[in-house]
Amino acid sequence: MKFDTIIIGGGLTGFTCALTLAKAGQNTALITAGQGTLHFNSGSIDLLGYDEQGQTVDQPLAAIAHLSQEHPYHKVADIATLATEAQALLANVGLPMDGTAERNHYRLSPMGVSKPAWLTLPGLVQSADERTLPWQKVTFVNIAGFLDIPTEFLVDNIRRKGTDVELKRFTTPELEQARRSPSEMRATNVAKVLADERALRKVAEAINALQADGEVILLPAVLGIANAKTEAGLEQLINLPVRFVATMPPSVPGIRIQTRLRQSYQQAGGMFSASDTVTGGVFQENRLRYIVTENMPDERFYADNFVLATGSFQSRGLMSNYQGVFEPIFGLDVDASDKRTEWTRAYVYDAQPYMKYGIRTDKDLLTFRKGDRIENLYAAGSVLSGHNSLKLADATGVDMLTALQVAHNILNR
Amino acid sequence: MTEDNQVLSKSAFNFEQCLKCSICTVYCPVSAVEPNYPGPKQSGPDNERYRLKNPEYFNEALKLCLNCKRCEVACPENVKVGDIIQEARIKYSTHTPGLHDRMLANTDFVGTLAHNFAPLTNFALKLAPTKAVLHSVMGIDKHRTFPAYSFQTFEQWYRKQAEEQERFDRFVTFFHGCYANYNYPQLGKDLVKIMNVCGYGVHLLEKEKCCGVALIANGLSGQARRQGEVNMKSMRKAVAKGEPILTTSSTCTFTMRDEYSHLLGIDNSDVHDSLSLATRWLYRMIEDGKLRLAFRDDFKMKTAYHSACHMEKLGWIPYSTGLLKMIPGLELIMLESQCCGIAGTYGFKKENYERSQKIGSPVFKQIKEVNPDCVSTDCETCKWQIEMSTGYSVENPISIIAEALDVEKTRQLNSQTRA
Numbered sequence: 001m002k003f004d005t006i007i008i009g010g011g012l013t014g015f016t017c018a019l020t021l022a023k024a025g026q027n028t029a030l031i032t033a034g035q036g037t038l039h040f041n042s043g044s045i046d047l048l049g050y051d052e053q054g055q056t057v058d059q060p061l062a063a064i065a066h067l068s069q070e071h072p073y074h075k076v077a078d079i080a081t082l083a084t085e086a087q088a089l090l091a092n093v094g095l096p097m098d099g100t101a102e103r104n105h106y107r108l109s110p111m112g113v114s115k116p117a118w119l120t121l122p123g124l125v126q127s128a129d130e131r132t133l134p135w136q137k138v139t140f141v142n143i144a145g146f147l148d149i150p151t152e153f154l155v156d157n158i159r160r161k162g163t164d165v166e167l168k169r170f171t172t173p174e175l176e177q178a179r180r181s182p183s184e185m186r187a188t189n190v191a192k193v194l195a196d197e198r199a200l201r202k203v204a205e206a207i208n209a210l211q212a213d214g215e216v217i218l219l220p221a222v223l224g225i226a227n228a229k230t231e232a233g234l235e236q237l238i239n240l241p242v243r244f245v246a247t248m249p250p251s252v253p254g255i256r257i258q259t260r261l262r263q264s265y266q267q268a269g270g271m272f273s274a275s276d277t278v279t280g281g282v283f284q285e286n287r288l289r290y291i292v293t294e295n296m297p298d299e300r301f302y303a304d305n306f307v308l309a310t311g312s313f314q315s316r317g318l319m320s321n322y323q324g325v326f327e328p329i330f331g332l333d334v335d336a337s338d339k340r341t342e343w344t345r346a347y348v349y350d351a352q353p354y355m356k357y358g359i360r361t362d363k364d365l366l367t368f369r370k371g372d373r374i375e376n377l378y379a380a381g382s383v384l385s386g387h388n389s390l391k392l393a394d395a396t397g398v399d400m401l402t403a404l405q406v407a408h409n410i411l412n413r
Numbered sequence: 414m415t416e417d418n419q420v421l422s423k424s425a426f427n428f429e430q431c432l433k434c435s436i437c438t439v440y441c442p443v444s445a446v447e448p449n450y451p452g453p454k455q456s457g458p459d460n461e462r463y464r465l466k467n468p469e470y471f472n473e474a475l476k477l478c479l480n481c482k483r484c485e486v487a488c489p490e491n492v493k494v495g496d497i498i499q500e501a502r503i504k505y506s507t508h509t510p511g512l513h514d515r516m517l518a519n520t521d522f523v524g525t526l527a528h529n530f531a532p533l534t535n536f537a538l539k540l541a542p543t544k545a546v547l548h549s550v551m552g553i554d555k556h557r558t559f560p561a562y563s564f565q566t567f568e569q570w571y572r573k574q575a576e577e578q579e580r581f582d583r584f585v586t587f588f589h590g591c592y593a594n595y596n597y598p599q600l601g602k603d604l605v606k607i608m609n610v611c612g613y614g615v616h617l618l619e620k621e622k623c624c625g626v627a628l629i630a631n632g633l634s635g636q637a638r639r640q641g642e643v644n645m646k647s648m649r650k651a652v653a654k655g656e657p658i659l660t661t662s663s664t665c666t667f668t669m670r671d672e673y674s675h676l677l678g679i680d681n682s683d684v685h686d687s688l689s690l691a692t693r694w695l696y697r698m699i700e701d702g703k704l705r706l707a708f709r710d711d712f713k714m715k716t717a718y719h720s721a722c723h724m725e726k727l728g729w730i731p732y733s734t735g736l737l738k739m740i741p742g743l744e745l746i747m748l749e750s751q752c753c754g755i756a757g758t759y760g761f762k763k764e765n766y767e768r769s770q771k772i773g774s775p776v777f778k779q780i781k782e783v784n785p786d787c788v789s790t791d792c793e794t795c796k797w798q799i800e801m802s803t804g805y806s807v808e809n810p811i812s813i814i815a816e817a818l819d820v821e822k823t824r825q826l827n828s829q830t831r832a
Binding site for chain 1: 432434439444445446450451455485486489700725728731747750
């Protein structure tokens with residue numbers, strides 16, 4: 001099979017890159033071993049949340065300029081422009097986002113902690129600063145038996161922000177039915193139950209019957225795996241404004257982002273392989289000629305350009321064993337210490353060196369293999385070295401912006 | 414980079430690689446509608462730890478698993494969640510298969526009986542009293558419409574024209590499966606037509622038995638293994654002749670390539686790569702320039718393609734859809750990839766019927782919204798389910814290609830490639 005570009009990895013990075021290339025008229029294929037870490041995403045995209053000194057960042061565009069040279073943002077030619085393009089890409093797939101790259105706003109974690117964010121799905125709780133919420137009093141309504149929200153922590157932390165919380169819970173026959181399996185009553189299954197209009201109407205009735213006293217009703221984000229229609233439907237039926245609070249994973253807002261990106265890519269004509277592992281490829285004169293996969297071992301996938309968007313350790317884009325850190329598909333060069341003792345710090349909350357490990361790229365995001373640059377194999381996203389998704393809160397921004405940069409680099413060849 | 418140190422930590426079906434991320438739960442069709450099912454994560458890698466300590470931790474609720482493998486398709490860590498569950502059922506279940514399990518699972522036996530009396534069988538199966546009896550006595554849900562049985566099996570038709578096939582000098586072997594044989598020989602005839610027009614004669618296996626997928630699902634894995642060995646013996650003979658073994662059923666192919674070795678302990682490594690879905694073989698032959706297809710100018714069709722679960726697991730959807738896209742007059746719409754709910758014999762049982770229909774309802778809804786001329790899919794039980802539940806007709810891509818084929822032009826093009 002022959003394509004203009006083949007993208008390896010089906011997460012935020014892979015789909016951002018693939019969709020951009022497909023819309024520009026390229027014949028593309030995206031091959032992924034499984035689903036990606038957007039399933040744990042709370043519905044926000046981060047550009048830069050904290051600087052390398054650990055300070056919360058207020059203006060990410062300004063702060064990015066001060067990041068050390070190894071950071072992948074320095075390989076993005078024009079951050080502001082690509083940030084705007086990323087926001088437009090999401091809007092075009094049916095995900096209009098609140099927020100601006102000039103100034104961070106704050107999202108609310110399931111525990112009730114305010115964290116800086118660049119873009120957030122409308123409807124999720126947002127505030128302009130870390131210490132307060134935009135209400136004097138809220139009513140937090142949970143579904144009886146839904147365990148993926150730590151209610152006491154959430155309520156306690158909201159109160160510490162000076163907002164009064166009234167705590168209520170409700171149930172309906174459909175939700176009671178789902179509750180019979182506590183291990184499977186996850187946000188995604190609740191979303192599927194409530195996709196039915198009658199079930200949703202009963203939820204609205206039950207919530208209205210609570211006679212909430214707050215300015216808004218806060219609900220766990222359990223609506224709308226594929227789009228925001230169910231949320232809109234519920235908001236119309238409830239007599240108070242409704243806002244949603246991110247849950248523990250599996251996270252419905254994150255899955256909505258994944259689903260919309262994947263569907264848009266397929267609608268744009270891209271070939272999508274949902275469950276295939278790339279096992280290797282053939283290199284010739286510093287170019288990757290073709291790759292092979294587990295499900296189609298006798299097939300050769302040729303392309304002019306390839307993009308590696310396989311993620312970090314969780315997604316197996318990077319792996320480690322007693323001998324070192326490595327990139328498992330092609331054995332690309334990695335920026336990592338070969339001394340295992342240097343990988344970690346003893347105190348788990350310190351910045352961990354391994355978090356910055358990743359594959360080495362040049363200024364155009366081209367990769368290296370045994371010291372030689374591979375002229376048509378790009379890399380983007382969490383697989384890149386030099387960033388720290390925990391300490392800098394930069395993961396999803398690095399994903400989208402490096403994905404767009406690679407797409408531009410390819411289209412400009 | 415050697416991995417000697419890690420060799421010992423490789424667990425069966427990769428169950429130790431499970432991160433407990435719950436992504437499998439998101440994509441399990443049963444979990445979405447059935448709270449009595451513990452879900453793929455718990456039934457699979459979570460519970461496996463307990464079962465390894467003590468088989469008493471096995472839970473019969475695992476029979477609610479459809480064996481659709483969508484958990485495996487979604488898993489980011491390559492854990493064979495579905496295999497873990499099926500193997501646990503084989504190893505630990507003490508449930509003895511009942512009469513309806515045996516009847517539904519023994520497609521060869523029932524097929525042979527039913528087709529011989531086909532007109533009577535088909536008539537009787539449509540009657541409400543018959544369905545009521547099947548429902549109460551046999552546990553086969555009365556809402557289910559049985560697919561019609563054909564009086565003449567595909568094998569009987571084939572034998573009548575077997576000599577015709579010998580006039581070719583190149584051959585493929587066709588594993589026809591139960592559906593084409595007993596219910597819908599037209600599919601087999603369509604496959605033979607395409608092959609013959611392209612210059613290939615078609616052989617059958619020396620002896621073909623049902624692939625056994627229904628036997629495995631119904632607790633009759635011993636019988637499945639015996640039938641598997643018969644199929645293996647015949648397939649080895651085809652391979653020795655240098656003939657690729659082609660199929661028209663995604664589930665039969667998946668069962669013989671994957672389940673034989675993963676679940677039945679049959680070593681199929683010597684035939685694995687020779688066994689392929691016919692659409693995949695055709696696509697690759699065309700890609701390599703060894704075969705060409707030409708299509709009629711007057712053929713027009715709007716089809717919605719349904720991704721059968723096992724087809725998604727095999728990863729071969731691009732072959733079937735790629736082939737369909739070669740037909741100029743065909744408008745192809747990809748339906749969202751979801752389980753139709755029937756899961757082979759599962760959906761025929763009265764205790765599963767409602768669940769099956771709940772699982773499939775998003776598929777049915779989308780088909781009605783798209784309103785195609787027909788639905789296309791590579792799995793025959795999906796075909797029954799969609800036809801029964803929506804009223805739209807469903808065709809295998811091979812049948813669509815056979816109908817759209819410009820026979821004369823294709824014949825010419827292929828005699829040229831041989832020259």
